[in-house]
Amino acid sequence: MSAAGSTFIGIIGSVIFLLAVFSFSQRNWKGGCLWLLVGAGVIVLLTYLDKPSAALWR
Numbered sequence: 906m907s908a909a910g911s912t913f914i915g916i917i918g919s920v921i922f923l924l925a926v927f928s929f930s931q932r933n934w935k936g937g938c939l940w941l942l943v944g945a946g947v948i949v950l951l952t953y954l955d956k957p958s959a960a961l962w963r
Contacts, residue, residue: 910955918948 921944928937 907955910951914948914951914955917951918944921947 921940925937925940925944928934928940
């Protein structure tokens with residue numbers, strides 16, 4: 906994984922995590938869980954796309 910890709914994934918993951926925490930703080934349990942699930946999926950997708958072997962799919 907590249908350093909720039911890891912930084913980008915970390916920033917996106919942090920923003921999604923903060924959105925989930927904000928949803929939980931507003932007593933929106935379903936929204937918070939949805940943010941966590943969507944965030945995990947986005948992080949997995951971005952991590953896969955940052956691997957050198959993913960260049961075959963581009």
